[in-house]
Amino acid sequence: MPNPEPAAGSPRIRQLRILSLADFAVLTVAAVAALYFQLSLPGRLPTEGDYRGVAESLAKESKNGDVLLLYPWWAERARLYVPRSLPVVGYLGSDTNPLRDFPRIWVLAQPNLPRSDIKAFERRFIPGRTALGSPRSFGNLQLSLYRNGLYRPAVFSAAAEHPSARVYIEEPDHRQLDCPFDGKVHRCPGPEQLRVDQEWHEVLYEPRHCLWMHPPGGPRRLVAEFPSAKLGERLTLAAGIVGEYASRRQPELTVTHVVVEELTSGRRLLEIAIPPGREGMQQAETPSQLQLPSSMALKIWVQSDNPALRETCLELFSDRSATP
Amino acid sequence: MSSRSTRQWLALRLKDNWIAAALFAASAAALAATQAPVGFVRDESVYFVAAESYARWFQHLLRAPAQALTDNDIVRFFDINHEHPALMKMLFGLSYLVFHEWLGVLKPAAAFRIPAFVVASLIPAVTYLFGRSLFGRKAGLWAAVSFLLVPRQFFNAHLACFDVPIAAFWLLTAYAFFRAQRKPLGWLWCGLAFGAALATKHNGWFLPFVLAPFAVVRGWILSRGSPEARVWFYRFVGLYAGVGALFAVLWISEGPRRFVANFTALSPASALLALTAVGTVAILRQLRWASESLFRALAPLGAMAILGPLVFYLHWPYLWHHPIDRAAWYFDFHATHVHYAWFYLGTLLRDPPFPLDYVVVKTALTVPITIFLPMAIGLGAVALRAVASVARRWRFFRPSFGEALVAANAVAPILIISHPNVPHFGGVKHWFPAMPFLALLGGSCVACAALSFVHALRRRRRALSGGPVAGLLSALLFAPALVATARNHPYGTSYYSELAGGLPGAATLGMQRQFWSNNVTGVLDWLNAHAPPNARVWLHEVTGLAFQEYQLNGMLRRDLQAAGGPWDAQIAVYQYHQEFREHEMNVWQAFGTETPAAALYLDETPQIIVYQRE
Numbered sequence: 001m002p003n004p005e006p007a008a009g010s011p012r013i014r015q016l017r018i019l020s021l022a023d024f025a026v027l028t029v030a031a032v033a034a035l036y037f038q039l040s041l042p043g044r045l046p047t048e049g050d051y052r053g054v055a056e057s058l059a060k061e062s063k064n065g066d067v068l069l070l071y072p073w074w075a076e077r078a079r080l081y082v083p084r085s086l087p088v089v090g091y092l093g094s095d096t097n098p099l100r101d102f103p104r105i106w107v108l109a110q111p112n113l114p115r116s117d118i119k120a121f122e123r124r125f126i127p128g129r130t131a132l133g134s135p136r137s138f139g140n141l142q143l144s145l146y147r148n149g150l151y152r153p154a155v156f157s158a159a160a161e162h163p164s165a166r167v168y169i170e171e172p173d174h175r176q177l178d179c180p181f182d183g184k185v186h187r188c189p190g191p192e193q194l195r196v197d198q199e200w201h202e203v204l205y206e207p208r209h210c211l212w213m214h215p216p217g218g219p220r221r222l223v224a225e226f227p228s229a230k231l232g233e234r235l236t237l238a239a240g241i242v243g244e245y246a247s248r249r250q251p252e253l254t255v256t257h258v259v260v261e262e263l264t265s266g267r268r269l270l271e272i273a274i275p276p277g278r279e280g281m282q283q284a285e286t287p288s289q290l291q292l293p294s295s296m297a298l299k300i301w302v303q304s305d306n307p308a309l310r311e312t313c314l315e316l317f318s319d320r321s322a323t324p
Numbered sequence: 325m326s327s328r329s330t331r332q333w334l335a336l337r338l339k340d341n342w343i344a345a346a347l348f349a350a351s352a353a354a355l356a357a358t359q360a361p362v363g364f365v366r367d368e369s370v371y372f373v374a375a376e377s378y379a380r381w382f383q384h385l386l387r388a389p390a391q392a393l394t395d396n397d398i399v400r401f402f403d404i405n406h407e408h409p410a411l412m413k414m415l416f417g418l419s420y421l422v423f424h425e426w427l428g429v430l431k432p433a434a435a436f437r438i439p440a441f442v443v444a445s446l447i448p449a450v451t452y453l454f455g456r457s458l459f460g461r462k463a464g465l466w467a468a469v470s471f472l473l474v475p476r477q478f479f480n481a482h483l484a485c486f487d488v489p490i491a492a493f494w495l496l497t498a499y500a501f502f503r504a505q506r507k508p509l510g511w512l513w514c515g516l517a518f519g520a521a522l523a524t525k526h527n528g529w530f531l532p533f534v535l536a537p538f539a540v541v542r543g544w545i546l547s548r549g550s551p552e553a554r555v556w557f558y559r560f561v562g563l564y565a566g567v568g569a570l571f572a573v574l575w576i577s578e579g580p581r582r583f584v585a586n587f588t589a590l591s592p593a594s595a596l597l598a599l600t601a602v603g604t605v606a607i608l609r610q611l612r613w614a615s616e617s618l619f620r621a622l623a624p625l626g627a628m629a630i631l632g633p634l635v636f637y638l639h640w641p642y643l644w645h646h647p648i649d650r651a652a653w654y655f656d657f658h659a660t661h662v663h664y665a666w667f668y669l670g671t672l673l674r675d676p677p678f679p680l681d682y683v684v685v686k687t688a689l690t691v692p693i694t695i696f697l698p699m700a701i702g703l704g705a706v707a708l709r710a711v712a713s714v715a716r717r718w719r720f721f722r723p724s725f726g727e728a729l730v731a732a733n734a735v736a737p738i739l740i741i742s743h744p745n746v747p748h749f750g751g752v753k754h755w756f757p758a759m760p761f762l763a764l765l766g767g768s769c770v771a772c773a774a775l776s777f778v779h780a781l782r783r784r785r786r787a788l789s790g791g792p793v794a795g796l797l798s799a800l801l802f803a804p805a806l807v808a809t810a811r812n813h814p815y816g817t818s819y820y821s822e823l824a825g826g827l828p829g830a831a832t833l834g835m836q837r838q839f840w841s842n843n844v845t846g847v848l849d850w851l852n853a854h855a856p857p858n859a860r861v862w863l864h865e866v867t868g869l870a871f872q873e874y875q876l877n878g879m880l881r882r883d884l885q886a887a888g889g890p891w892d893a894q895i896a897v898y899q900y901h902q903e904f905r906e907h908e909m910n911v912w913q914a915f916g917t918e919t920p921a922a923a924l925y926l927d928e929t930p931q932i933i934v935y936q937r938e
Contacts, residue, residue, distance in 0.1 A: 020776035023701055027773055027801060031694045034804035034822045038811075041826055045928055074831045077925045084919050092670070092834070092902070113928065114825030115832040200912040202905040207912070243906030244665065247674055 037114075044112040046077075050139035054108060055081040057136070057143060062086050067102040069094065071109040071121045078108050092205040095124045098150040103322065105129065109142045118142075151322045155232040158224065158300060158316035159198040159211040162186070166225040167196045169216050170301065176223075186224075190216065193311070196224055201313040203240035204280035210238075210313040213300075215256055217307035225263055225299045231292040232320030235260070236285040237270040237300075239314035241278070249277040254305040256312055263297035274312070281315075292318070340456050344449040347468050351445035354472065355481055359437055361814040362482045363842030369870035371413055371484050372420075372436050374405035379417025381641070395645035402642040406650070407657050408486060410640045411523035415439035416484045433877045436484045443489045444481035446496060447471050451760045454499045458726040459768040462794040467767035469798070470695050471760060473805040476752050479816015486525040487753035493521035494531060494757035497628075498733050501535050502726060504624040505542070511620070515627025519635025526658045527737070527757055532628055534736045538729055542621040553615035556607060560622050563603045564629070567596050580652075587648040601630050664749040665903035670834030672903055677744035683755055684738070689824040689835065690752050691759075692805035695766060696821065699734075702765030706731040727768075734761035751817055751839060770797060815843050818926050827927040834902075841865040841899055843931045846924030848874065850934060852881050854921070855895055860885045862893035864907055890914040894937050895921075900930045911935050 055078075058068070062083065070076055070090030079088050086106075089097060099105055107125070111118040128149040135144040158165070167179040167186035179188035179196065188194035193214040200209055213222050239258040240246060253276035260270040270284045286292065304310040364372070381401035385392040392398075402410065416436045424435035448468040455464025472478045481488045497517040504510025521528030540561060547553040574593060575583050587593045604626040612619040637643050643650050666673045668682060679685075688696060706723050710731075713722035723731065737758040740746065747754075774794035781788050804822065812819045818838045820830035831837060844866050855861060861884050863871055874880035887893035890911040898908045912918045915937045924932040 017776045017779055020772040021780055023769060024773035024777045024797070026701075027694070027697060027770065027797065030697050031797075031800040031804065034692065034694045035800070035807070037822045037826070038804045038807040041927065045828075072828075072832050074930065075828075075928050076930055077923070077928055079918070080920055080923060084917075088918075091905075110928065113832075114829035116828075200909040200918075202909045205902065205905050207905070207909055207918075244674075244903055247672075 041114070044114070044140060046110065046138070046140040050141045051078060051081040053138040054078065054141050054143055055083065057138075058086055058106065059083050061145075062106065063104065065102060066104045066106060067099055068106045068108055069097075069099065069125075071095065071107060071118065071125075072113065072116060075108075075110050075113070091207060094206070095121055097206075098128070099148055100150050100152045100319065101154065102148055103151045104132070105146045105148050107142075107144045107146065109135075109144070110140060111142055112140045152319040153232075153322055154317045154319045155230045156226075156316075156318040158226060158229075158298075158314075159209065161226065161229075162196055162198055162211055162224065164226070165196070166227070168223055169194070170221045170223050172219045179222075188216070188222070194222065196222070199313075201242045201311075203242060203313055204246065206281070208240075208281070208313055208315070210315050213258075213302045213312050213314055215302045215304035215307045215310050215312060218305060219303065221301040221303045223299060223301040225297070227263070227297045228295050229298045229318065230295050231318045233292070233318075234286050234288065234290075235269060235292060235316070235318045236283065237272060237314065237316050238281045238283045239272050239274060239302075239312060240281040241274055241309075242311040242313050245309040245311055246274075246279040247277060248309050250309075252306055253309060256302065256304040256310045258302050258312065258314055259300070260316060261299045261301075263299045269298075270316075274310075340453065340461070343456075343461075343465070344452050347452050348445045348449040351448045351472055351481075352441045355441040355444060356434075356438075358813060359434060359441070359482045361845055362479065362816075363814065363845040364433065364870040364873045365483060365485065365840035365842045366865070366867050366870065367840070368483050368485050369867045369873055370405055371416065372433070372873060373869055375413040375417035375436055375484065376420060377401050377404050377417070378410055378414050379421050382414075382418065383421075393641075393644075398641045398644065402640075406642050407654065408525065409523045409636065409654075410642065411520065412439065412443070412484075412486055412489050414639075415443075431877045433484075433873060437482060440482065440484050440489065443492045444472075446492045447481075447488070447760055450492070450495050450499050451763060454495070454502065454730075454760075455764045455767050457502075458724075458730065458764065460771055462774065462790065462798075463764070463767035463771035465767070466698075466770045466794075466798050466801075467760070467763035469802065470763045470766060470805075473802055473809055474691050474695060474759065475805075475809045475812045475819035476690055476816050477756065477759060478809050479812075479814065479819075480753055480756065482814075482816075487750075487756050490521060490525035490527045491756040491760060493517060493524050493528065494733070494737075495760045497521050497528075497531055498535065498729065498761070501538075501624045502729055505620050505725070508620075511623035511627040512631075514624035515631030516635065518628040518632040519639075522632050522636040523639045526654075527740075527754075528632075530736065530740055532625070532632075534732055535628070535729075536625055538725070538732070539621055539625045542725065543618055546618045546621055547615065550615055550618075553611070553618045556611040556614050557618060557622070560604075560607045560611065560626075563600065563607060564625075567600050567603075570596055584648055584652040604630060661747050663747050665901075666749045667834060667836040667902040668748075673748055674903075676746075678746075678748045680742060680744060682748055683742045686752055687738070687755070689820055689830060689833075691821060692808055693822045694801040694804050695763075696823070698766035698769040698801070699762040702767070702769035703731060703734055703762065705769065706765060730761045730764050734758050734765060749839070751836070770794065770801065773797065812926075814845065815926055815931070818843065818929070818931060827929050831929045836902070837900060837929055838931050839901070841867075841870065843924060843926075844897060844899065845874075845879065847897060847922055847932050847934050848879050850922040851884065851895065851897070854936075855881065855884055858883050858885060859894045860887040860892060862887040862890055862896045864897055864904070865899045865901075866897075890935075896935045898933045898935065900933060908933065 066086060068082055068086050068088045073090045073092060073094045076090045109118055110116060129146040132145040132147055135142045168176040169188050170176055177189055179186040186196040194216055197212050198209060199212045200207060216222050237260050256274040258272045259268060261268050272282045272284050274282055300316055302312050416439055419438040420435045423430040423438060424432050448471055451471060452464040452468035455467040500510060500514035500517045504514045518531060521531060543557050547557040578586060608623050608626050637647055663675055706727055709721040709723050712718040737755040741755045771794060774797050775790050778788050778790045778793050817840055818827055820827050824830040844863055868886055871886045875882045890896045891914050896911040898911055915935050917938050920933045921936040922934040
């Protein structure tokens, strides 16, 4: 395929040279900018000394019940340094976590990182929160403290109070197979996953210290009874399938039912159905107009016809507004 | 040509060969000098074992040839990793025997990797020669040097794997095809290079689909003035069209299973293969008498059709006794490959259909901007010229045969992987064959830009010449890539470009931060210093074979024992992947702590997190 070139010096050649000259300019500017980026990047990162400075401040000033939120969510190197008593929260989506268990939130931000957008973070995070003082800088780290207006102290948590629960597998004919408590875990007869315990699990990237309750399969239910659960202004049930199993949609997988009932009357209070492929924590709570008694005997159960890949993690809690 | 100009031409050619040789040697030396800290990726740990097994078969062949050639013995040595052809693994294994076992001069991993360095180093050398012949010396040099300055390519070039070797043999085949248009025996090299590509990785099977249109169009143009040549041209094309159609009829009428079962030595399919081979030779012989230039256009295709499958079959003993069944299994394995989870722009991709833009975006975010930009401009310029040349008044813009060939090879591997149903894991390595061609287009862009600058300034500075300007511009363009490569090594699968905002920017964008488990090398020193004697260590995502290799190569203490998971480990080393978050939670649960003991952070992004049981 011949490529007949026009004579040098023709208008066409001049036009091409102007285009190439523009390329030269673009490439030169891009090279200078890229070199600046590469050479300046180390200066935009925090040093170990910066982290130690933050850790010292947190050791002195943090209180029991505080939490440390990371921005960007993935910049979790601080976990190596901060006091162990201070929970660290940083996962994909953590910017919008209400963190309702915590009255105060420390935010450790890295505003100088490439693609950091601290203003956008604040737009997501600030509503409902009040800054307590000005941000402090430790090199490229920025530490701020907030009062959490979304704080709602829990008066009951099934996960935390599971040692006092009665756990059993309920057969379709209502026979009960006891799952005795061994001092840490309620272990049921059958496979190892048939247990009830507060465990760390991931539900759609979020670490949850939740109640592990794996459905036994068929019409059988795994049941945990809480004979006297204290209740606040509302009762909330949250449940999800653990890890990557949540995303699976194979036709043989079945819906997982998580139900909360009043133990004495059998009245259904809350119910969640998790179909295959549904990711994340599903949530149900009692209507706000419903007046809850100060305590109630509750029963929570989990069932799925096919228990395969239905590793269920749930939270049942009751909270109230924070008193000023 | 006068004798003086012939001498000049020879001198220039010699100079180019010396430059190519220097590029080859410098690349091999750079790879050898920087290989020690490169971790053993998951696949490589399997290839090491397969390579050693294949090499043992050669020893067995020398000792007991008759027995070694039986199917039982072949399967005993070649069954491992028969999902990939054997060429590179044979070379890795023989290198291991020579440099580690016999000479004792290299550690096992370095010995396995030597052939990988050699084959990878072909890329800068061949890229230079290809670029030199198409766009000039400056463009060729830029393209050649740029290949190993892309951090992910530099990293992959160290591995005893197939992704860079297939890029090398793809390039070599295309270059041989290009040269075959002028060289009398070029067709032979084209066929052999294609055979090497097929013997390296399955990507090679796509090469004929990229090169055949060029051969056919060129053949059609060249036979225009000669009725006799045109007749032979039609016969050649007709032979392949006919055989292809008959194979399609057999496949459709019998179905895949019966087609494979019926494909015996005396079967219609075998007859078709024989007809293709005999027909190709017969037609090409006649064609050479009718028109040498037409012969050169079509003979590379014929050579690929005959020599490619022949090399594929002959190099792989596993196929010798059951060529059809085992080749069918091989193709089926890759046609139905599983999908692994992959984090892309904040979404975990698990199943097809995958985003159409994935390959282009991923390339843009992982090739240094100063290399990517010339590539994109160069490719865009060829595409624009091709479109513009449709108009008569812009016909002079029409890309040359070589330019079009380079552009097609730059685009084809990207298009193949861009298909929404093709597996999208593995970072950028699956479309490495496109990268040398993109580099060539980038080189032409840089050379043209430098030349235009010289022309613009020549009125004022008459002494200004193109060489120093192109050199300075190239140095400026390569400087950021060099800094990034040096900072990033040996964590090549984690590199992100300036466009992404580096690794921190990519983490915020929601991109996969690493894969293949090699970044674990970043915490091996900590393990060696802090692990209790005989500790059980769980290296998440690291294969048991790789665990052993780290110990064999002196990178991990030999008293440490591999644990199967956090539940039976004293130390857990977690690899941060978005899809593996549950594994880290399991460690928290098993160890009773959420606080790491040590970690590898690259530009603040968590990569490897170490936990120690409380």
